[in-house]
Amino acid sequence: MLKKSETIGFFCIKASAYAGILLLLAALALIGLAGYRVISWQFLTGLWQHQDIAAGGIWPAILGSFYLGVGVTLCSFPLGIGAAIYLTEYGRQNFWRRSIEVAIRNLAGVPSVVYGLFGLGVFVYLMRLGTSLLAAVLTLSAMTLPWIITAAVEALQAVPPALRESSLALGATKWQTIKQVALPLVLPASLTGGIVGIARAMGETAPIIMVGATFYLTKLPTSPLDKFMALPYHSFILATQHSDPRAVEYASGTALVLIVLVFILSLGAIILRYYFRSKYKIQ
């Protein structure tokens, strides 16, 4: 028999578990309602018109965010997997390994605006990349790296040691074991972690404000050293710094496109994870 106070307590706990998610879904639905009317073929594929925000589209921002995502993937994914392999396959419990782990945990906690400062100082001015797509990609890659390493380490640790040991026992070298046994099992799993990280990087606004996003482009970026538009920055400017009375509606529309993009990526990652889990029977 439950006491009355406990029944209330259990209800509160259950409510708190659902409250966060429900409130957020409700809020996202409101954004959708506020923004869905501006979404049209022209809005998605047209070039941005500065004078009349209803005349143009957000194609340059979509493209910019896409470039960012691809760039971050190319930069941080190989580095992240490499570091994860070092940590799980090679690293012994020594000072160097311990410092790498501490560094990763701390990097994951560094505020994005500090990455922005770092990117602005190092990539934009010190390396003379200017405010550009490349500077933004490097800054966001630095920010994403710890997430990708963490995801890949988790995936690698799930590979049963017996598989590696049998490979080593057959006379394979360490590298052959990694390449033939561990990587094929791990790549898909760390890919899902990586996708989530990249989705988060694409939604990040504070660092790209500082290192290269712009609100208005006369032409699409053609080289990594060009300035670029990005969805989150576009939405931010429309919502806070635009005088047009319809700007808020267009900000919501842009945010809606961003949310859908990020959710498709995250959802894809989750589905991939379940698929590979059942395929390889690893946790």
Add this chain to the structure above:
Amino acid sequence: MNKYQNNNRHFFDKMWRFLFRLTGGVSVVLLVGIFIFLAVNASRILGSISLGEFLFGAVWNPTSYHEPLWGTLSLVYGTFIISALALIIALPLGLGTAVYLSEIAPRAVKEFLKPMVEMIASIPSVVLGLIGLLFLAPVIARMFGLSNGLNALTAAILVAFTALPTISSISEDALSSVSPRLREASYALGASQWETIWRVSVPAALSGIVASVMLGFGRIIGETMIVLMVAGNSLAWPRSPLSPVRPMTATIAIEIKEVVVNSLHWHALFAVGLLLFLITFLLNIFVDFWLKKKSI
């Protein structure tokens, strides 16, 4: 032939080992690099701004016509108000979610709910800021009879969401790793499920729960876009949770685009960045030692 192949194999082995070690080192280089870079830039203010004024001055007004003021205390205080309020909101929600997921929810519900909670983390903060501008701020303004709802409370409610996944997911891991024997022993002694949760499971997982709160706190402190959009951007000293504030992150993001490169103001903003970096760094180191001490 055979011998040659063998050497080749081992050469590759060594080469890859070296490469992997290199990629592992990138993180350390990055962390140390960020620190040194911030510190070098921040140290340039030392001749012009006294450390006492920078840390304890109440007014931040670098563009004043008469005499620029560089006190970061109001910025730190703004960050503190928002963080404290956000934690008050996020802690019960996050802990409740964690307890529900690990102790109460049936497996199917857990499999569904856990990824949902984790997906909250992937919502872009600019979207949360927009939600605040469009929907939450008007509600807050009406509730408290304010002219606009852009203040610390509005920002804190939204920022709490960014800490929710961190708190609930790490706490849940901690609760799930409590040995089932402890719970069984508690039930065997006649305790109810409610008593077992709060007298056995939660105390046993307390170190992990504390760690989750500290990490969530770190995320809250570093949140930029939400506070930039809905915290009100006022440099006046905040008097209540309903005052508009301007935390450290928002100050950096607003001002860095408008200052002359390598000016005093530029370096002062890097000093604010260094302050932020050090706060989150100390939080992380604290969590590290805390967990290590508890696990032995």
